Amino acid sequence: MRALYLKDGNLQYLTDYPRPERRAGSSLIKVTVAGICSTDLEIVRGYAGFQGIPGHEFVGIVQESDDDSLVGRRVVGGINIGCGTCRVCLSDGPEHCPERTVLGIINHDGAFAEFLTLADENLIPVPEKIADETAVFTEPLAAALRILDQVRIRPTESIAVVGPGRLGMLIGQVLRLGGSQVTMLGRRSESLALPFSLGLDSGLVAEAKDDSYDIVVEATGNEAGLANSLRLLRPQGILILKSTFAGTANVDLSKIVVSEIRVFGSRCGPFEPALRLLAEDKVEVESMIEGRYPLADGLAAFTHAARIGVRKILLRM
């Protein structure tokens, strides 16, 4: 089959990659659309030491499955596959299973290919009214919703999202659903056009005041963004780390201790609520699509996605 294949930091387009073999309890899925996110860019740069087919945001059609009710269904899918038997899997789910594989990230070929396999229990049918190019946002929208799984956010609290990018825009839209005042903060004025077009308050992060927000979501994944996020937080405020950081970074621990900041690492989230929001048009994703590429042009798509300020790049299989 056709696939983007990563080995030793080298991403290639292959036409003869073996079609994945479906194991019992897994389905074979024909990928329709897949999205490129910042984690994919980090993975291609060497993060997580992944080798294989990257890609974890997808929508596709089930081709083969032990579960007849799934065959022919359009699905999205949770990306963490746990062992299913350990204490973590049984109590919390697969997201933190120490033996887990992760679609396109850890020991599991991903979605930048004609076909992928995924555990049946990870698959969620997509309601008909949701278009493919909307459904492909389910995974990152679920990640945005994860914040609400972790932290209580009062409607009276002031929230800043630092980094008005692909993920940041989903986070901003989700957090304002509860009535909170959400401000999208970027480094460049051009990056504020999209938040403005969606009716979200926005501003330059350099102009935002110290100690002025109750909750700050760090969605840049870089050290400067993190430093600004900490700076903006009021004492006892909450910092959500929502971006993939490759390795270590310098952090102002003095502020965290003296101002008793609470920091929450935040990763994968629940798919069902994300699909509900998409079905109800509560979150706008169409204007976030910046480019569409056929899989054969996948390398060009990655180059495009890596440019500063670029929104979502989709691959069509």
Place this chain on the structure above:
Amino acid sequence: MRALYLKDGNLQYLTDYPRPERRAGSSLIKVTVAGICSTDLEIVRGYAGFQGIPGHEFVGIVQESDDDSLVGRRVVGGINIGCGTCRVCLSDGPEHCPERTVLGIINHDGAFAEFLTLADENLIPVPEKIADETAVFTEPLAAALRILDQVRIRPTESIAVVGPGRLGMLIGQVLRLGGSQVTMLGRRSESLALPFSLGLDSGLVAEAKDDSYDIVVEATGNEAGLANSLRLLRPQGILILKSTFAGTANVDLSKIVVSEIRVFGSRCGPFEPALRLLAEDKVEVESMIEGRYPLADGLAAFTHAARIGVRKILLRM
């Protein structure tokens, strides 16, 4: 009066420092005993840019006050003095008031002197049965109790305290009161003698397993201790930052995000519960005293306190 005075990184013993002037709403207190903590050592090294008399752990006798009921009473005192009128003061108390002074730390002469002044509302009488050398531990014990103000700790959770030092030993004792399994982890086997003598489990931090604790309290204040603390935490575990970090440090943000670690900066705590625990002998402090110095030998006391592995050093006025 006699005092230890810090200016431009130089700590001096003075005999002719002016006695502090009591303002309306403040009391003049004759200090009986004061304790040297790691924050004092950092302050002398330049942390917080403090100039004046350091010292914030004390017990003393009220000499003068507008409040007659306080005069002659033996007291300890909260170290944060807020403006009393801002939103933070009115809703949360003085600990995070942006205009606050802090005894011996921010714009307020402290306890390493014959006399100090402190706002009346910060003073708490000490029950008779608590000796001076026990009462002087009220402030750090309150800081340890602050953890329970911030985080729910289930009795079934496994807890590690990294850094079996002055503050770490109070934290370990407090956290095991709820029935939790608490392990004190140190870098050197000699540092484990005190935890052992108090019946606390202990071990070498280098030998502690990755991802093995539900909650880790970082009580070393150094980067290596922090790295170990993160390493020990299970996914979705809680890291409490309890030590003063002077400035920035390198932090493994990848672990925080991927394992969804929660980090809580933690500072000052409630005095009344600390006094109750001391009055009920629920926390052992006597064996934590390593040396007693008259104020005139304060510089030697600081040198002693700065040695590796040294426990509490007290100053007697």
